[in-house]
Amino acid sequence: MDSQSDSKKFRNALGQFATGVTIITTMGKDDKPVGITVNSFSAVSLEPPLVLWSLAKTALSFSSFNHAGHFNVHVLTSEQDSLSNRFARSGIDKFTGVEYRKGITGMPILNEYAVCFQCKTSLQYEGGDHVIFVGEVIDFDQTNKPPLVFHSGQYVDTKDRGIVNSEDLSSTVNVDYGIYRGDFFLYLLGRAYYQMYHPIVQAMEKAHINEPAFFSMSVLCMGNSLTTQQLRHILEHTGKIPTQKDFNTMAERGLIIITHAGDAQMVTISDYGRRVFSSLLSVAQTQEEDTLIGFNAGDLSITKKVLKDIVEKTNPGIPTFINQE
């Protein structure tokens, strides 16, 4: 691995091993605090309690860590990404505006952390272009805050892997009194649905389009002609099933075209109908943007996955042709 590109590939591969993020501090000359962001931290031994981390021989802080004899390891919380970035840069006064106190060995302790380990440098080992510092943990303090995690060159958040059980759900409802809590899922789903659709419902009212007509046009825009029976079947789960009168009204207004094939009555969207539905869809798109821009992308993609799983699990048998990705 001599070339620069190989070295980049190796760094990239190392990044596939997820790590927490630490800031390790010590005291430099003239009692000046020194610190650096490190993710090569790991546990070594329980008895005696040892931890290790590696520091580049070329690091500006190398001589401080080499001489001080002690250091403090701060395991960072999920909210400390900007502090992590600050202490990862070199050539700036990292401690400007950062509060700290001195620990039992005189080394700086930051105000916030998930855990802080106060260590005495007990061994230093050669490690290629780095030196491996092994520290004996003299004291530590733990706050149980969620961790900052680094993977594949970026910070990520963690989520637990538990499985929803009956008790998790029943605690949100008191059936005897007809009372549910604000995090009853069906309540949240219904309220989010109604509030998000409100501008679209208002636009529908203004265009004199009722819900059965809106849903019918939504399905018809997706594909070819359907029999009225097929369309009614597709919309059955919404409870907004178009009646013959709804179809007739839509045809009279030029929104759909009704044809006959034998006994079956076929419906197709008209160009005018597509334009009317498009204008409602653009209200929906604006509402989607107004609501969701700025949300956490990971959260939104998980929410979509959960909604898709719900749709799949509760599917009453809707043909898949309106169900495409």
Next chain:
Amino acid sequence: MDSQSDSKKFRNALGQFATGVTIITTMGKDDKPVGITVNSFSAVSLEPPLVLWSLAKTALSFSSFNHAGHFNVHVLTSEQDSLSNRFARSGIDKFTGVEYRKGITGMPILNEYAVCFQCKTSLQYEGGDHVIFVGEVIDFDQTNKPPLVFHSGQYVDTKDRGIVNSEDLSSTVNVDYGIYRGDFFLYLLGRAYYQMYHPIVQAMEKAHINEPAFFSMSVLCMGNSLTTQQLRHILEHTGKIPTQKDFNTMAERGLIIITHAGDAQMVTISDYGRRVFSSLLSVAQTQEEDTLIGFNAGDLSITKKVLKDIVEKTNPGIPTFINQE
């Protein structure tokens, strides 16, 4: 830190530093594959390419790693939790049923991994009750699968921290043709809502309760009397606003009690009304359980958070008293 309880606390504190999970393999006597789950892996040096990990001196595999001179580090993917558990136990034949091939140094390579580093043991250092193995990376292979992550004694999943922007959303809709993709959020939200509520809508129809009555009873079960004006305001965003005729019908059926205070008309839920609503709520509870039990708990709690954020962001000014946690 002499006592057992201190040692447990220290282990616990170390667990707050999140890590990936690796299985490290080597060849034992008689060409028998040997492997162990390790999370004390870390990067050391780029030039030469070095990595390290620590092994307890008391580990059964210690002499194999000590003598073989080579090892392979497999950084595990999020789907390899059971393999991780298997290789973390001792006293079983870990490789039974596990396929592997031999790498360039003759050491075992598992079929799946996020990254595999093939290493030559270049240094061994003393580390208390562990030995620190430093390996030079001879070759590596990367697959970019999502990582298995260990934090605070359990496996967790990761999610990225990006922010939703306009382009993420607009790609799901083609307004000109009135066409949207299956992951248009509003479509998913609406469809999940209608499908999940379908059994409740059916129960409502059976009980001859229309949507304005259902929503009115839902609000009235939560608290005290309201004026009809207040109640209509609260339900405005649903588009299912009860008319005077709806109130009269509900009162005639004994579901609510109408009283008068000056000019205002007050409505209160009756005991019978509470029982009717409770029976509908129990249908909702059953549907919630049938749908959500077995879902990933982390995913569901993120989904609830997103729905709450949507409710808050799109709140048309509903009083908070029906909005409690």
